[in-house]
Amino acid sequence: MTVDLAIRGRRQWPMPKQADPAAPLLRVEDLSVRFRMPNGSVKAVDGVSFGLDDGEALGIAGESGCGKTTTALSLVKLLPANGYIKGGRVELFGIDLVPKTELQIARYRWREISIVFQGAMNALNPVQRIGDQIAEPIEIRLGQPRESSRKRAGELLELVGIPRERVASYPHELSGGMRQRAMIAMALACDPAIVIGDEPTTALDVMVQAQILQLLERLRRDLGLSLILITHDLSVIAETCDRVMIMYAGRVAEEGQVRRVFSAPRHPYTQKLLSSFPNVRTDRRTLEVIPGMPPDLRNPPPGCRFAPRCPSAMPVCSEVVPPEVRFADGVRVACHLYPTSDVTSDPPGARPAAPTAAGEPAP
Amino acid sequence: MTPATAPPAAAPGIQRRSGSAGRARLFVGRFLSRSDGRYGLLILAFFAVLALFPDLLVGKLETATTATGQSLQPPGGGYLFGTDELGRDILNLTVHGARISMAIGLMATVITVVLGALVGIVAGYVGGPTDTVLMRVSDFFLVLPTIVLAIILAPIILDIVGADAELFGIRATMIVIIVVIGLTSWATTARVIRSQVLSVKMRMFVDRARVVGSGPGRIMRRHVLPNVVNLIVAQAVLTFATAVFTETTLAFIGLGDPFAPSWGQILNSAQGAGAPGLGAWWYIAPPAICVVLVVLAFTLVGNALDDILNPRSGARR
Numbered sequence: 001m002t003v004d005l006a007i008r009g010r011r012q013w014p015m016p017k018q019a020d021p022a023a024p025l026l027r028v029e030d031l032s033v034r035f036r037m038p039n040g041s042v043k044a045v046d047g048v049s050f051g052l053d054d055g056e057a058l059g060i061a062g063e064s065g066c067g068k069t070t071t072a073l074s075l076v077k078l079l080p081a082n083g084y085i086k087g088g089r090v091e092l093f094g095i096d097l098v099p100k101t102e103l104q105i106a107r108y109r110w111r112e113i114s115i116v117f118q119g120a121m122n123a124l125n126p127v128q129r130i131g132d133q134i135a136e137p138i139e140i141r142l143g144q145p146r147e148s149s150r151k152r153a154g155e156l157l158e159l160v161g162i163p164r165e166r167v168a169s170y171p172h173e174l175s176g177g178m179r180q181r182a183m184i185a186m187a188l189a190c191d192p193a194i195v196i197g198d199e200p201t202t203a204l205d206v207m208v209q210a211q212i213l214q215l216l217e218r219l220r221r222d223l224g225l226s227l228i229l230i231t232h233d234l235s236v237i238a239e240t241c242d243r244v245m246i247m248y249a250g251r252v253a254e255e256g257q258v259r260r261v262f263s264a265p266r267h268p269y270t271q272k273l274l275s276s277f278p279n280v281r282t283d284r285r286t287l288e289v290i291p292g293m294p295p296d297l298r299n300p301p302p303g304c305r306f307a308p309r310c311p312s313a314m315p316v317c318s319e320v321v322p323p324e325v326r327f328a329d330g331v332r333v334a335c336h337l338y339p340t341s342d343v344t345s346d347p348p349g350a351r352p353a354a355p356t357a358a359g360e361p362a363p
Numbered sequence: 364m365t366p367a368t369a370p371p372a373a374a375p376g377i378q379r380r381s382g383s384a385g386r387a388r389l390f391v392g393r394f395l396s397r398s399d400g401r402y403g404l405l406i407l408a409f410f411a412v413l414a415l416f417p418d419l420l421v422g423k424l425e426t427a428t429t430a431t432g433q434s435l436q437p438p439g440g441g442y443l444f445g446t447d448e449l450g451r452d453i454l455n456l457t458v459h460g461a462r463i464s465m466a467i468g469l470m471a472t473v474i475t476v477v478l479g480a481l482v483g484i485v486a487g488y489v490g491g492p493t494d495t496v497l498m499r500v501s502d503f504f505l506v507l508p509t510i511v512l513a514i515i516l517a518p519i520i521l522d523i524v525g526a527d528a529e530l531f532g533i534r535a536t537m538i539v540i541i542v543v544i545g546l547t548s549w550a551t552t553a554r555v556i557r558s559q560v561l562s563v564k565m566r567m568f569v570d571r572a573r574v575v576g577s578g579p580g581r582i583m584r585r586h587v588l589p590n591v592v593n594l595i596v597a598q599a600v601l602t603f604a605t606a607v608f609t610e611t612t613l614a615f616i617g618l619g620d621p622f623a624p625s626w627g628q629i630l631n632s633a634q635g636a637g638a639p640g641l642g643a644w645w646y647i648a649p650p651a652i653c654v655v656l657v658v659l660a661f662t663l664v665g666n667a668l669d670d671i672l673n674p675r676s677g678a679r680r
Contacts, residue, residue: 027453078574106576117571119567122567123567124568125572125586125589126568126583126590127589127590127592136576136577137576140576141575141576294446324485333565
């Protein structure tokens, strides 16, 4: 974990009082989220750990219902009424956010971690001007007077490539791409350290999608943002992210640098997921499908949750939860195919610089 | 998975018409293209002129002392609508009655809509026990018979404030009528608005506002209210019709203010003077026709508005 002081120096607003300036930006350890349901509790997120450095982009991928969004939203405790954090730590600048009360966590929402919601049309109030909606967090979270908030809203719109005059527009007067840009402007309103993009490009056509991704990329470079991008589109992650975390049924299957994971996927689920995506460079062929359905998370299978659908499942898979194995190139994989031996003894923060041959656990 | 309880994506057509001048133009166009909206508005405009400028049109309100005609003179001979038993010009009374009836209707509507919108939005948005309590209270008011309540309330309020008391220049008897109409009709409005709020609060922008830091008060004011304003307008227009009609009824049975001749009051005096038995139809017909026309016009306009603005009325395609 590296601390980029240059990026932190660019903050417009002071860091939280309890922040440790030497602590990494975000570290999530063993996070578990449950949902209370009439017929049992759903283990939506189970023992997820990851980190995010200053200025880094992390992509979270996986099929619907695998816990991507829940993981990201539980960072600032934005869970539905029946959801709660069962255990684990979410450390932002070294401050554990999990034990914070609703009142205490409010200071971190939007000011430190903001969200670009999916489906901008639904996330914008149809009868309120765009500028007023962008100014809302500035007024409330930063306590700025209305006039300067409005002015700032205009600047933010310009930052995301919308003419300043459009502050007076209503959402329906903007195109789909512009609405998504406005949502991004709103996410940037309080100069946050981390922006969570919850499927920011879904429901946009490919050209607009590319523009939005370029915009996020530029903002990340210019503003020193850290990005968590939730998507089920692996190509989006390949284009914009430094690291990728593949989730399956509430657990991390594989996590590591995008190049490493995508060029040499180690977890069978990652392999299957990647081969179910079209690739322009390979021969034209029928895309693979992963047979079966994700497990019912009220009653997940013991052992590895992917075992029932896994082509290389072994007897041990359905009995023992696979521990995470860290390879020398920094990729973490939770699969019994890779014997643990002594690789897990690496400190969790360490990322060896020299990668060994892909697919071989480090000695 | 998304904690934001995202509703199924609303049809883009519904949202495209929300807000802004463009929407307003579209709305006026749709309203005027309907014959009910057009005719209703025409009739209302006519009565609005009567109510706004009665002195210019027919001179000051005639009283028993300023009356010039003879008792119960039939139409003709300088009195277009004839005269009443005191020799007052019925045309003069009817035009001035428009102002009083409309004023009472308007004030009762304001009470109804403000109270109804407030209760509806709070009950719908806050939910839980608050919702239950407010809705049970509204149930109570929903089943109250207007006339019975008025007959009971009128003397009580008059006894408390005194019959000659004035509030904002309005005589106590008129206030009683306004309060009674307001009390008995806010519950309907509250129910209609609550149902719409229940759907608005599930929309994602409300969740977004909450995450951004808006408190419940701010969300209700800035996000929920603007999204139910269309319903409030439609409700207000329909309530106005009921209010005018109720006012007429109450005045006719003798709960009105004898010094403020609303249409109901004129009908009441006509009955007291024995106009039907004497064949003085001109005493009864003008105020009665006015009431019917105004109620009809409001209902036409209200239905047109409801069809255009209410997303669930089905006419919005």
